[in-house]
Amino acid sequence: MKQLDRSWLTMMVVMTLTATAVQLRGHLPDLVPDWLWVLLLLLAAFLKGRLVLLDFLELRATKIWRSAIIASFAAIMSLFLGLAVVPEFQS
Amino acid sequence: MMVAHPRQNMADRLPGNPLIWILIASELLVFGIALAGFLAARMIEPQLFAKGAQKLHAFSGAFNMAVLLTSGWAAAVAQEHSRTGNEMWTRLWLGVVAALGCAFLFIKGQEYADLIKQGLDTDSGTFYMMYYLITGFHVAHVVFGVVVLGLASIVPKPAFVEPPVAFWHMVDLVWVLVFPVVYLLPLP
Numbered sequence: 001m002k003q004l005d006r007s008w009l010t011m012m013v014v015m016t017l018t019a020t021a022v023q024l025r026g027h028l029p030d031l032v033p034d035w036l037w038v039l040l041l042l043l044a045a046f047l048k049g050r051l052v053l054l055d056f057l058e059l060r061a062t063k064i065w066r067s068a069i070i071a072s073f074a075a076i077m078s079l080f081l082g083l084a085v086v087p088e089f090q091s
Numbered sequence: 092m093m094v095a096h097p098r099q100n101m102a103d104r105l106p107g108n109p110l111i112w113i114l115i116a117s118e119l120l121v122f123g124i125a126l127a128g129f130l131a132a133r134m135i136e137p138q139l140f141a142k143g144a145q146k147l148h149a150f151s152g153a154f155n156m157a158v159l160l161t162s163g164w165a166a167a168v169a170q171e172h173s174r175t176g177n178e179m180w181t182r183l184w185l186g187v188v189a190a191l192g193c194a195f196l197f198i199k200g201q202e203y204a205d206l207i208k209q210g211l212d213t214d215s216g217t218f219y220m221m222y223y224l225i226t227g228f229h230v231a232h233v234v235f236g237v238v239v240l241g242l243a244s245i246v247p248k249p250a251f252v253e254p255p256v257a258f259w260h261m262v263d264l265v266w267v268l269v270f271p272v273v274y275l276l277p278l279p
Contacts, residue, residue: 008164012157019153022275038276045271048160049264056163056260057115058106065105076123080268083130084276087137
């Protein structure tokens with residue numbers, strides 16, 4: 001199995017786990033604290049996005065660009081995380 | 092003594108055309124700002140956003156994620172075939188990508204139709220205005236992507252296939268961000 005196939009499979013597994021967790025949370029809303037839930041959702045998105053960048057957009061073989069682009073992507077996700085967790089502490 | 096030119100070191104070069112990376116960066120910036128705006132608006136009206144997200148089809152969104160991720164994989168396979176000069180397989184895989192893109196649009200269309208039937212349109216509050224704006228802009232990118240992939244299949248050479256494939260991966264990456272932020276995070 002090639003790296004591309006492994007990445008696609010990993011992304012599908014992460015997506016399925018996320019969908020299952022969303023279903024579970026619908027029935028058991030107090031299973032995990034809201035801030036942790038937000039963190040897990042964005043972490044799953046980061047994992048998928050990172051694999052899209054590395055293997056679909058072929059950044060894995062590069063050195064400087066890979067680090068710079070993944071760091072920029074992580075910065076965007078951190079901004080989202082910051083904006084998303086604030087209401088959880090407000091309520 | 093031979094000195095290697097920096098451009099000869101593949102590890103320090105961006106794959107593909109640098110212009111497509113400028114496009115990808117600018118598109119990600121636009122969607123990033125839109126999604127940050129969505130999350131900022133949610134900070135002001137969390138209850139309204141939670142109510143709005145409950146009406147969305149999270150399952151359709153997740154299914155569309157699977158469709159787009161698979162289409163991204165198929166696009167990468169098409170690109171590999173174009174590099175080995177296999178025109179028939181390149182066309183075939185580009186066709187698979189375009190078909191999956193159309194499947195995404197069909198599912199999204201069903202979701203829009205259902206919401207509109209319930210009277211939930213762009214005038215139904217901040218949540219729906221931003222939902223239609225962000226997802227509608229993404230849909231426009233999917234339509235454009237399907238068209239350029241179709242055009243690339245006319246001349247399935249790497250120079251013609253790589254830019255639309257990279258654009259498609261950007262569309263894929265944007266949905267990876269849009270789905271959790273718009274569909275899942277506002278849920279109570």
